[in-house]
Amino acid sequence: MSDWILTLSCDNRPGIVAAVAGRLAALGGNITEAHQFDDAMTGRFFMRVAFELEAPVEALEEGFAEDVALFGFDWTLRPAGAPRRVLILVSKFDHCMGDLLYRTRIGELNMEVAGIVSNHPSEVLNLTLHNGIPYHHFPVTRENRREQEARIKAVIEETGAELVVLARYMQILSDEFAEYLSGRCINIHHSFLPGFKGAKPYHQAHERGVKMIGATAHYITGDLDEGPIISQDVEHVSHADTPDDLVRKGRDIERRVLAQAIAWHIEDRVLLNGSKTVVFPK
Numbered sequence: 290m291s292d293w294i295l296t297l298s299c300d301n302r303p304g305i306v307a308a309v310a311g312r313l314a315a316l317g318g319n320i321t322e323a324h325q326f327d328d329a330m331t332g333r334f335f336m337r338v339a340f341e342l343e344a345p346v347e348a349l350e351e352g353f354a355e356d357v358a359l360f361g362f363d364w365t366l367r368p369a370g371a372p373r374r375v376l377i378l379v380s381k382f383d384h385c386m387g388d389l390l391y392r393t394r395i396g397e398l399n400m401e402v403a404g405i406v407s408n409h410p411s412e413v414l415n416l417t418l419h420n421g422i423p424y425h426h427f428p429v430t431r432e433n434r435r436e437q438e439a440r441i442k443a444v445i446e447e448t449g450a451e452l453v454v455l456a457r458y459m460q461i462l463s464d465e466f467a468e469y470l471s472g473r474c475i476n477i478h479h480s481f482l483p484g485f486k487g488a489k490p491y492h493q494a495h496e497r498g499v500k501m502i503g504a505t506a507h508y509i510t511g512d513l514d515e516g517p518i519i520s521q522d523v524e525h526v527s528h529a530d531t532p533d534d535l536v537r538k539g540r541d542i543e544r545r546v547l548a549q550a551i552a553w554h555i556e557d558r559v560l561l562n563g564s565k566t567v568v569f570p571k
């Protein structure tokens with residue numbers, strides 16, 4: 290018996306759920322979790338199915354090919370529980386990176402950290418939690434940005450990293466690199482988007498006199514901080530809070546929002562829906 294996760298999206302029409310459930314039942318598959326969403330605004334249909342399978346997965350893939358052709362599925366099929374290989378990018382502030390390394394070490398996040406890439410030397414970061422994970426110092430300037438990104442791309446391909454996490458990596462990726470990473474690069478932005486895009490959002494928020502601050506985890510695109518949102522959260526602040534108070538209070542929001550987004554992504558619980566996402570939480 291093996292466990293699998295199937296995700297699919299397609300133009301909505303009658304018979305999709307019946308076709309998938311019938312295909313699995315015909316092979317003795319047992320559905321253990323199922324989610325679906327019919328986006329009436331766009332006419333798109335989304336589904337995530339977790340199931341146990343006695344038969345070889347090749348038998349399912351062969352039969353499912355007929356459904357893919359009939360319904361035009363955009364689909365993924367992955368063994369459930371397989372750890373995902375993740376590359377973490379960080380600049381100077383390592384609170385999110387440290388949190389991810391801890392959550393991974395205790396088994397809360399089912400992932401393997403393939404490496405850490407920073408545009409700063411390791412001495413700048415408190416890497417006590419990184420216990421032997423390869424660290425790559427790739428300095429970046431406006432002049433060498435393309436070459437620096439090529440070095441990151443080489444690490445991605447050499448390590449088989451399936452997900453890249455910008456854990457407070459404060460460099461804007463080129464359009465080409467963002468396209469290469471489409472759907473598999475998650476950034477934590479330290480504001481409740483779409484408010485306060487760009488650099489220094491806590492200082493922007495303080496200047497605005499906000500009564501709440503937040504954080505947003507999103508897939509990156511060529512448009513800065515405009516990518517599909519995966520997870521967000523907020524906290525109350527007051528007139529007495531300085532920018533440094535907002536930075537301090539924001540760290541916990543950033544950590545939990547990024548960890549939640551990654552946890553959902555590595556379990557195939559996030560499906561892209563144009564410039565938005567569909568999230569099927571546990």
Ligand SMILES: Nc1nc2c(c(=O)[nH]1)N[C@@H](CN(C=O)c1ccc(C(=O)N[C@@H](CCC(=O)O)C(=O)O)cc1)CN2
Binds near residue numbers: 460462487
């Ligand atoms: N192509 C994309 N790249 C990045 C995105 C994105 O959405 N698309 N998100 C940012 C993260 N970010 C805020 O969360 C951010 C990072 C950096 C900057 C910025 O102005 N950086 C300056 C250099 C700053 C420095 O050297 O300290 C720059 O790159 O010129 C704004 C927002 C990550 N990348």
